[in-house]
Amino acid sequence: MRADAQRNRERILDAAEEVFAHHGASASTEEVARLAGVAIGTVFRHFPTKDDLLAAILKRLLARLAEDAATLGGADGLHVFFRRLVEQAAAKRTVVDLAGVSVPAALSQLGEAVGELLGQAQAAGTVRGDVRRPEVMALLVSLCQGALQGGWDAKLQERTLAVVFAGLAA
Amino acid sequence: MRADAQRNRERILDAAEEVFAHHGASASTEEVARLAGVAIGTVFRHFPTKDDLLAAILKRLLARLAEDAATLGGADGLHVFFRRLVEQAAAKRTVVDLAGVSVPAALSQLGEAVGELLGQAQAAGTVRGDVRRPEVMALLVSLCQGALQGGWDAKLQERTLAVVFAGLAA
């Protein structure tokens, strides 16, 4: 791949992340091109359809999250991760808005990272032993959705998470 | 209002509820008109913009939910209501998909009904006393969002709700 192509690809991904974070997945490809400083045709050369573009940034984002999760650990790693994700969701629509686009590989990667955190929390006795990964993921997704849509303030977020954490606790 | 106008208004609302439930808020007004058996112009005579139509069915739906909540009560009324709502969310996109449209009056009506259920559950000792209405609403909205998007099966729904109920419990 030629150097300019490589450079533009990165620019487009960065721009797309920014644009979709602010205006949701319904933002136009044209807007992405403008922010990236390339012509619209260039965007479509790299990502033949809008869905391809969405899938690409979603994959990147999920990978980043999984990586983030992997650096955490210990008794309250899971709790920290929950809080961090919910906070981000309120600010950035991206992850949340993209129900339609699927990137199975990236998602399962995140799932494993969360499973790891759950295991550690259970080992430390911070979380009940009979809780399993699927419901933890379900709660995570739900809370992100809710935070985005509801426009929670810090207080409400804390109180809501407190209820969920209590439910997870031993 | 003339009799035919009244009749058509009802038909349109019913059709809209059906259509938006299945295909989400992005379904076309034309589709609604077709199902209602009226011309597209008739829909716009009754609801000048698509948002007006969405707001109208959302208002209806929230009122129905509030009414539903009002018939419940006792120690586990809140729990029953949670479960019922989450189940519906998985089947019908309508309530959930409509983040953008706001119908403050209808929403606060639902809020009060939930508050009432919460009060009763707390009086019965089924729910901790320090839980307040806003976080209960936040959890309700979040779980509906999550259920819709995640396509939960019955098992997962039950396990997820179990965690939340444990968090609410005394």
Added chain:
DNA sequence: TTGGAAAATGAGTCTCGACTCATTATCGTA
């Protein structure tokens, strides 16, 4: 019954956004 107001009709307009492609520019190799 009938006249006119209210309502319905649906073909047509308009906007917006995804996507194309002939042309032009840029890169990297020989």
Added chain:
DNA sequence: TACGATAATGAGTCGAGACTCATTTTCCAA
């Protein structure tokens, strides 16, 4: 450097869907 391959450009096509309005139909009060 020169040149062919690769990439970028952006005006233009296309389809979809919200909304309009001149015309026709329906209701109902007198």
